[in-house]
Amino acid sequence: MRLVNYARRCAGVLLLLSLAGCAGTPQVAALRQSIGTLPPKAELTSAPFFPQETHQCGPAALATALNFAGVKTTPQSLTPQVYLPDRQGSLQVEMLATVRRQGLLAYPLAPSLRDLLLEVAAGRPVIVLQNLGLPALPLWHYAVVVGYDLEREEILLRSGLERRQLLSFATFEHTWARSDYWALLALAPTRLPASATEARFAGAAVALERAGQIKPAQTAYQTALARWPQNLPARMGLGNTAYALGDLKLAEAAFRQASDDHPNEWPPLNNLAQTLADQKRYGEALTAAQLALALAGSNNPQVKETLKEIQSKATRK
Numbered sequence: 001m002r003l004v005n006y007a008r009r010c011a012g013v014l015l016l017l018s019l020a021g022c023a024g025t026p027q028v029a030a031l032r033q034s035i036g037t038l039p040p041k042a043e044l045t046s047a048p049f050f051p052q053e054t055h056q057c058g059p060a061a062l063a064t065a066l067n068f069a070g071v072k073t074t075p076q077s078l079t080p081q082v083y084l085p086d087r088q089g090s091l092q093v094e095m096l097a098t099v100r101r102q103g104l105l106a107y108p109l110a111p112s113l114r115d116l117l118l119e120v121a122a123g124r125p126v127i128v129l130q131n132l133g134l135p136a137l138p139l140w141h142y143a144v145v146v147g148y149d150l151e152r153e154e155i156l157l158r159s160g161l162e163r164r165q166l167l168s169f170a171t172f173e174h175t176w177a178r179s180d181y182w183a184l185l186a187l188a189p190t191r192l193p194a195s196a197t198e199a200r201f202a203g204a205a206v207a208l209e210r211a212g213q214i215k216p217a218q219t220a221y222q223t224a225l226a227r228w229p230q231n232l233p234a235r236m237g238l239g240n241t242a243y244a245l246g247d248l249k250l251a252e253a254a255f256r257q258a259s260d261d262h263p264n265e266w267p268p269l270n271n272l273a274q275t276l277a278d279q280k281r282y283g284e285a286l287t288a289a290q291l292a293l294a295l296a297g298s299n300n301p302q303v304k305e306t307l308k309e310i311q312s313k314a315t316r317k
Contacts, residue, residue: 043147058090111181
């Protein structure tokens with residue numbers, strides 16, 4: 001999903017309601033077609049509330065989501081991590097990175113009002129980015145969705161100085177659409193979003209690993225594999241995190257399984273060869289590396305280097 005690359009500043013004002021009729025609301029229309037798949041209403045009354053200081057909607061929204069996920073923190077402690085004084089706001093990339101620094105999964109939702117409400121119904125607050133101004137004069141604002149009422153077509157947010165801000169679905173959609181419907185979950189890596197898709201969840205787990213959160217990422221990969229046992233990025237991620245943590249037996253098992261599930265892919269065999277070589281099982285390692293090279297092509301530099309290193313170690317044995 002393409003993310004907006006900036007957030008100028010947070011605002012405590014609402015878009016003029018007269019603007020709500022200026023354009024259609026495709027998300028609301030789509031929601032009406034699937035309304036029977038959701039509970040009629042929900043509210044996360046236990047979601048904490050942090051009234052925002054000037055331009056501090058990012059830290060305040062994060063503090064709500066992180067505390068709900070079990071990470072004790074405050075907007076003040078999060079401000080140095082996400083707030084950019086020269087921008088007078090917080091970029092989405094910093095919001096995502098801050099969630100990952102806590103060892104949590106940062107899961108960007110699909111651009112879907114139904115998916116957003118599905119998460120709230122499942123008991124998860126959702127951070128959203130809104131433009132409370134005009135396209136030419138944006139007033140970017142992070143809030144947290146904590147409830148909804150389908151019959152009244154209202155959504156409930158922790159927003160600005162309001163603990164229970166009620167907006168019509170239509171007004172909310174107009175403010176939310178201008179961020180390309182950006183929405184974020186902060187979840188323990190043991191939990192699947194209610195709206196989870198295989199590619200999005202695996203991608204979120206990979207991002208957690210790249211952030212240096214090796215053990216939480218390993219847990220996220222295991223969560224993904226429990227739901228999608230043949231997912232290649234998750235199986236490779238499980239092997240790579242196990243290798244990084246020194247668990248060569250688990251790494252070996254993961255790479256073997258990945259190779260069995262995806263026999264035309266060379267990365268599982270390449271990593272298996274390295275793992276076997278680290279266990280001084282050079283004969284098996286050479287076989288795996290040669291198979292990887294046959295799949296990857298004789299000019300693949302990564303597999304060629306792996307094979308060369310194993311051959312060198314085998315001759316010195």
